[in-house]
Amino acid sequence: MNSKIKKALRHTNQKEGLIFEKSSPGKRAFELPPLDVPAADPARALGANHRRAGIEGFPEVSEIEVLRHFTRLSTWNYAIDLGMYPLGSCTMKYNPRVNEFVARLDGIATEHPYQPQELSQGCLKILRLLEECLLEITAMDAITLQPAAGAHGEMTGLLLIRAYLGKQGNPRKKVLIPDSAHGTNPATAVIAGYEVENIKSESHGQIDVDKLRDLVTGDVAALMITNPSTLGIFEQRIPEIAEILHAKGALLYMDGANMNALTGVTRPGDLGVDVMHLNLHKTFSTPHGGGGPGAGPVAMKKILEPFRPVPILVEKEGGRLALEPVRPDSIGRVKAFAGNFGVLVRALAYILAYGPGVRQATEDAVLNANYIRKHLEGVYELPYSLPSMHEVVFSDAIQKKNGVNTVDIAKRLIDYGFHPYTTAFPLIVAGAMMIEPTESESKEECDLFIDAMKAIAEEAATKPEIVKTAPHTTRVRRLDEVGAARKPILRWKPAAPRSEAAD
């Protein structure tokens, strides 16, 4: 064992097949209370043509088998609860457990979206307080909590812009998107009915303001900007950018994926941003859960307020809250019911725990990123040297000379007990290594990470093979992704009866 691997040791993990392979007829893991009404005859009640025979292949296992099955699977995952998860752009911070507790309370988890609003005042007060907190944090005038995720928020935001411009007579044709943007931005613009015009960053990785001035014509509806950019750098000329857009009647959209760098320190609304989404599963600590659920509220300036998706939370006489389903200028409904309420509850629990002290979280996140940058600068190439905010982007330029690329280094980090950083992003950095520690890492964990990155750099120089074939300690080795895509196997099927010859 490499003595430089300080954080991790090999240990046994259990083998486990698919649940379908454990199934045996007659076993069960859940029993219902006895039926207290006369049993209906399904063939009569439904009609024989609607009645289904048993579901072929559906699992039949006992409770202990279910528990062990999923517990074993869980041990094959890396998680924030196990250690640093420096995935740039993803803000993998601690997910406080009290948030899980309150989201499951009777009276919170149990509520039906169509129950009378006089019996939902608790839910609506939660939504109202979260709205107020997020408006204060963003310095915006109005907000919708409806969108279910960041990309869903982006779409909602662009539809607001489209509706606003359309109301003035021309929704316009184009959305400008910097080449450093998240892939969701251009995909969203198309869904919202816009053409995408990519704009190149200038040499320091910032928006080229002079070029922007030429690009903003009467055809441009908006610029989608990420701030700090995906390079982890604050867009210093953002107020000027906003002015250029506004002068031509276009709007400034901000992708709030990186709000963890700004919360409590500066406010997008003050910077000239017209509309933005927040990823509650990033900045506001709701768990990623292996890829969702999230929530992507959209905050906006007054001019966009009339177009918000329904239902709209309003305050009636006597302070009673209500969700209103109809607004004449609304873009319509973006999702059934009232947003990802359970996620919104968790985000509010996070905000209440910090209060105004949330600024300290931002400061610690930026401190950690700069501490790591300081120690790894020179060990890894730093393609853009402007000050880092909450994340730092290196490249594999130095290691590439030895045939070791960013993915190899990322995979080798696994052997050292860390989750990889983000590799294939941002696109404007060849061989990007995008590191976002978040505020949740102690100095000790940051030091271990720095040690690991240095040790890997040394390996890349002296024994590159070990890096190029990493990871070496995981239960599976590098997987054949090409084969998976060429001949997709996307579900389990019962084995065909095997013939003697095949054995």
Place this chain on the structure above:
Amino acid sequence: MRYLPKSPAERQEMLAAIGAKSIDELFSSIPERFRLREALNIPGPYSETEVIQYFKDRAAENSNGYTSFLGAGVYNHLRSVVTDVIIQRGEFLTSYTPYQAEITQGTLQAIFEFQTLMCQLTGQEVANASMYDGSTATTEAVLMAERLTSRRRVLVARSVHPEYRDVLKTYAKNSGLRVEEIPFTTSGTVDARALQATLKDDVAAVVVQSPNFFGAIESYATLADFTHAAGAMFVVAIAEGVSLGLVKPPAEADIVAMEGQSFGLPPSYGGPFAGVIASRDKFVRQMPGRLAGQTTDSEGQRGFVLTLATREQHIRREKATSNICTNQALCALAATVHLTLLGKEGLREMAEQNLSKAQFALSELLKISGVRRTFDAPFFNEFTVELPRSVKLVNAELLREKIIGPLALGTAYPELTKRALVCVTETTTRAEMERFAGALKRALERPI
């Protein structure tokens, strides 16, 4: 602050290592005039105890102690404590999207099992790793049909959930899709003749729901035949998945869009849930959303990866099949655990109990003078009755007896005033149904 793992001394040490005099220096790239100097005006900081108390106080202002007969796309079903135990394991809860396959095999295999379960339930060949919810899955199914047919007209049954239709209209408005609605018959099911008359070779998709918003079970065969004869895609939305334990899956469908809330997810005031898209193998490359696939590692062991990512936004950017980035992985995991716990027998038995209880509830309600059954198509756990009075007024009376009455259909369907959509599940007891019938009888007998 309890979530932050640094002492003041450590912060100073780290600043010194960086060579910064103060934390402020690290924010020097933000122009001075935009730096926030005063504290944010938000409540807190709260201790854990205070956070819990705040939410308990809010919970107390909700519907605790009431018995509900609401469904309409969100259903109250039994859930095993095991489901919550599993999905609260930190290794699942606090893991990211499984892009690094070597250390996320747990999530990946669970998604693969989810996809398999969804195929088995829906009778389709391939299912994705989940979408936001049933409403957005239905919309994405339509967009998928649009890509497959290169046509721009969509026919959606009025008996599809009103909010699903609203979401579809929001998306359609901006992508040049024309959405038209197909009426329902006096049985509460899709008017097949009206559908046939409207279908032309410019239609991308026909969307029906079953059980539909009125609880009625659609007969697919004729509708699918008409749809396919016009070269359109037959899209079936399913809002109540438990019905699939007893009701034949839509084998005729080209695309199924399902809401997974009924599989172990609490109502939670409307979310988070998990949508599903299931379809035919031949259409997989036009499917939106993540997919987990089986493969092998360099030593020949079975493993799983996210696959066919060339459809997705992070690779394709503006040419992606959808802008969706997240799935509802943890909700999909809950559904996987829940359905595994139920198993073949459990799901069938749960479905049978729903059916039996709904039959019982209807028979109890029909004993009340003036209550009439409307829409005579077969139903699963929801049905429609007509009351001799406004449903809203009746519901106000029921509230006094701590009963949340059925949904008033008149809100979404102005022609259906006085009609109520009643839902009962396996969680509704006989005593509750009898109490409901008694209260309804009293409410209707009360002089106006």
